[in-house]
Every structure is written in C-alpha cells, then in structure tokens.
Amino acid sequence: MTRQLTDRPRAVVEAKPPAAPRARWSSRTRRDFVVFLALALPNLLLIAVFTYLPLFNNIYYSTLDWTLGSASATVVGFDNYVTFFTSSDATKVLGTTAVFTVITVGGSMVLGLLVALALNSKIRGTTFARSAVFAPYVLSGVGVGLVWLFIFDPGYGVLAWLLRGLGQQSPQWINDPQLSLVMVIIVYVWKNLGYCAVVYLAGLQSLPQDVMEAASLDGANGFRRFVSMALPLLSPTTFFLLITTMLSSLQAFDLIRIMTPLGNGTSTLIYEAYLQAFGAFNRAGYSAAISVILFAILLIITVLQLRFVERKVHYS
C-alpha cells in the first residue's frame, strides 16, 4: 500500500447498525430473559446499592443546607449550586482543576510518548527501563506523596540540600500555594507517565511495518515518518489516553491529600468537595453540589469517549 505523504489519512467512522425491528417476545425470549435476570440481577443489585443509590443520595444532599454531623438539614433547592458559581471559589477551583488537568494530561502524554519512543528503540537495557518507567504507576499514591514531600522539603529535603550546594535557597514548595500546585503536578506526571509510555509503546509496536518501510523507501527521514505516519496512526491510542488520563486527573486525590492537606493552591474540584464536607467546614450539602458538578463534567467526557473512541477512529 502506498500513500502520498502529504495527504493526511482520512478517518473512517464505523456506521451504526440498523435498528432491529420490534417484535413481541416469544416464550423462548422470555426464558432467556429469566436466565439473564438470574445471572445479572445479583450484580445489578450490587451496582444499584453501591453506585446508583449513593449517586442519587448525593444529588439529593446537594439540595440541602446540611452540616456534616448534624441530624437535621434544610432543603435549599439549587442554592448550593448558585453559591458555588457566584463565589470566588468557582473561579479558583475550576481554574486549579483546569490547570492541573491540562498540564498533567499533556505532560504525561507528551513525556510518555517520548519515553515510549526511547523504549521502542533497539538498545540494551530496555526491559529494565520499561519496568522502571512503569513502576511508579503501580506504587501507592500515599507512599509516593510522602517520599516526594521529603524530597521537596525546603528545610532538610534532598532538593534543598542540592540547591544549598549551589548557593541557592530552596523555594517554599509546601507553603507557597502556586509552588504547591507545581510540586503536585510534577509528582503526578512522574507517577503517571509510565502508564502513557506503556500504552504508547504498545501502539508503536503495532504500527504496520510495511507502511513505515514504504515511507522510508520514499525518502522520508525519521522525524518525517514520526510526524506524518506514526502520529496519525497512533491517533486511536492518543484518543484513548486523552480520555483515560483526563478522567484520572480529574479524580486525582491521594497525592493532593498527602502533599497539601490544606489544599492551599491545589484544591481541584474533587479535593474541594472533600475539604468542604470532611475538612474544617463540614458543609455536606455544598460539597455534594460540587460533587454533582464534577459528575457532570466526567459524564460529558465519557459521552465524548463513547462518541469518538468507542467508534474507533482508525485508518485503513
């Protein structure tokens, strides 16, 4: 197969199958349905009790003015939502969430791709390097957070020690809200880039070699082959990673909780929801409203995933 390198490959979207004609259930269909219920009902019940019931509970709580720990509450309708969106909290929290998500997703994917390219090369030690790169991803976020806190500690941290050796004072990584966000982002990207690297590596290894060889025979250099061939062919992988890392970043909690317990400068939507209910404020209703807003954002991303990823943008 040959292709003009100047032409970008066209995405082909699978057509939706035609809807089945509606028919009355036969006795066999009914029997199948009973079997289906017998097999699926226990799981459906578990999902209903442990996923959907808390979800509906949360939506209900978001309409209350409720102090956690108090046995009573007042119904306030959408007041908690109005309070959030009309306060300075909204700008701050949504801004922090956006910065954290964009940089961690972008950082993890770009660095993951670069690492994957390095690991895909035929040099010695790649097996060890793959394990080393992926290891942080499976480590406990709490442990990772504690170790990195020690590294960043401006008093007796490793980084401060290195900077003192260069005659510099350590920045206030932990107390300064802006630097706290930078610190958490660095650690989050370090922890998660291994995941992107492994997925990209799998994508790189499944690229059709005949296409790449053909491009090479046509005189394309390595950079050109990467930009014009590999990157477009990796687009399903990129889409997949974009969605999964975005969902993961929006739900990042452990590192933020351990490294910046006050959430000063690092309060993303999910952490703000936690702080409002279980931190010092105990505003359970308000926290539930923030959780519902986060849920809505995640739902939109999931719908986009269903729209674009499940239909598999691919090249032929």
Place this chain on the structure above:
Amino acid sequence: MAFNLDRRHFLGLAGAGAGAAALSACGGPSTAGTGAATAAADIDFSGVKPAASIDFWSNHPGKSQDVEKAIIEKFHAKFPNIKVNLVTAGANYEEIAQKFQTSQAAKSGLPGVVVLSDVWWFRYYSNGNIIALDSLVKQLDIKVDDFQKSLIADYQYEDKQWALPYGRSTPLFYYNKDHFKAAGLPDRAPKTWQEFAEWAPRLKASSGAQYAYIYPALAGYAGWTLQNNLWGWGGSWSNGWTFNCDSAESVAALQWAQDSIFKDKWAGVSSKEAADDFAAGITSSTISSTGSLLGVLKSAKFNVGVGYLPGGPKNESPVCPTGGAGLGIPSGVSKEVQLAAATFLKFMTEPENTAEFSAATGYMPTRTSADMTSVLAATPQIKTAMDQLAVTRVQDNARVFLPGADQEMAKSAAAILTQQGDVQATMTALKATLEGIYTKDVKPKLKS
C-alpha cells in the same frame, strides 16, 4: 439484544429514577425539624448500669499512645467490669474530627469517649453531638473545682460543662542554648519581639543555622500561634464577634512578621513541624506546643531552653493562648455507654494520671492537686509551661468558634509569609470570609 427507548421503557426508567430518588431521600439528615437537639437537657443516669466495653478514640496527642495504654491498664485493674478499647482514630485533631463527624452521619460506630480539640468541641456542641456532663459530674463526684480554672472554663457554655481538659497545652518559646551562648545572648527567651529582632542578626551570623527563628507550619495551626503576634501589637483575629483582623494593629503585627522573612531575612516558615525543624538544628528558635516538649528534648542534640512567648510593642502580657484537647462523650450512644465513658473520663483526668500524662508528653497537668514533684525533677522545663498558664489569654472567637476559620487564617498567613502578599488586602479579604462563615454557620446557632 437491541434496546429502543420507547414510551414503555421511558416510563419504566422514569419510575425507577423516581423510586431511587425517593429511596435516597429516606437516608441522611432529617429535614422536618428546625435544628439538632443540643443534648443540653440533663440526663438522668439513676439506675443505669455502666456498659461492659467502650471505645476511646484518640489521636494520641504528644505521642502519648504508650502512656494512654498504661493509664488504661490501671483503669482495668480498678474497674474490671469496664473494658476500654483504645482506638487510633486519626493522626491529628482534624482526622479524629473527620471520623467522628462521619460516624455521626452514618449513625453508627460512635465511641464512648472522644478526644476533641479547642476548635472542634463547640461544633460538636452546636450539632448536638456531645452531651452535657453536669449530671455525670454530680453522680460520679468529679472534682471540677480541682481543675485548672482557665482550662475547665474553656468547655463551659450555657452554664453547662461539655468536656473535661485532657492534653492541654500552650505554645512555648523554644531556643537553642548553644546558639544563644555563641551569639553572646542571655540564656532566656526574649521579653518582646523587638528585643528578639535585635538579637536575630547576631544569632543568624554566629549559629550557622538557616534561620534565627522559624514560624510554625501554616498547616499546623498558624491561626493559634499567630495570636501571640497579633495580641502583642494590640490586634487580634476578632474581638468578641467583631472581626478586626484588618485593624491597623493586626496589620502591623503581620507586616512585622513578613518583614522578618523578606526584609530582614532572619526568619523562615516551617513546612511541616516547627518543633522538628528546631530539633534538627535548622533554626535557633521557634514557637511550638508544650506537647512537643518531650519529643524535642529527646531528639535535639543540643541544650534546649524554653521560655514564655515574647510580647509586642503594645502588650507584653498576656500574649499566650491556651490550646490542646479535651475529652467528651457522644450523645448518640446509650446511657450505659455514657456512664461507663464518664467513669473512664473521671479516672483519666485524676491528679496522678494527669501528672503521668504530663511527664510522658510535656502537656500541662490539668489538676491543681497533681503532684508534679518527680515530673519536674526529671523535666524542669515543664515548670515554664505550668507557670505560663497564669498569663494566658482566652483565644479569639474567630479561631475557636468559626468552622474552617483556622484553615482560612492559615491560607492568609501563607499569602503574607510565603508569597509576600499585601498584608492589608489579605486581612481585609480574611475579614470578609470570617464574617461570611459567622453569618452562615454560627450566628443562627447562637442563643440570643
């Protein structure tokens, strides 16, 4: 199987959704009443038999797990029919509060006795989470008059006693005697911050430490220790329910603190725990809780001195707040558990046990009749904390009664002390935040 959303399916789903919504409305808090019962009514414990077992939720303030276990063993010997299970319910006051509040929401798993800090007990009271101890004090003959007056008074509201003092502390001025000696300074804490400002450059030049003084970690109760600076300059977080953190005096106090870091460059801000930074030799002095005293004495490889908190240009005394934790009894447990809990609470705060707790941690003995002779012989520095109690001042309402205020104060302190933010603007913004919390979360619950 293909699934089409026809009218029948839609109605089915709508029914299921409505059912789920209705079901969800069955859980959680009641929306029928106007507020929680505050458990203010005296409970009649006559004829009640104490429960055979209770849980004691503690965060082991001042690394007190071992001494808590030892006192519990003594309790078991004296009261073999009541078993006390010591539960580590968190690493600090906030975590234990989180567990306690979520147990309240879940309406299960509550302990018999819970450690509650100075900023949490009032919230428990206003939510109706703890009981008034008065009837138990009477029934068990707990000697309330023998407690340190200022400490027992901290838990009194509406003429009722809501908790008893337990791991109570004040901040202390810790200094490195070796550094002070090398700088040719007297072997004592400075009388005022102005005096220390004169000492600091000499101290920093001769000690080799990073800082002459380190401010306590902002995440570790900055609002508590900064009251010392505010009061010394004639300011405060609040005066009664008037929030005056943006007054000229308060702003001057925090401006001075900011200058000590950015202009004069002899001070820093701790990232985690000032007492640990001090013990590690990073700084020549700091302010930290008396509860850190034993830990500092054990880990420091130099001579440790302690003294009263320095005063300021307006007030030299009283400029020291009290703090720490008390013990309370939840309202959501049975009378049997409450009676057993009160029996344990009485035992835990008896003079010999408070002395033992003090010896192991550095926290102040809460009873005036506690025999501290052997404790002071072993750790004479505890005497400074005990003596300082006479010159303490009741904490500002803003810090102890407003939910989340301590956190907001810490954030403002971070803006001023680490980002060199404009002090006046930061304090004006803090005032607005504190007023908002007061209006929404506290004022409606106050008795007129």
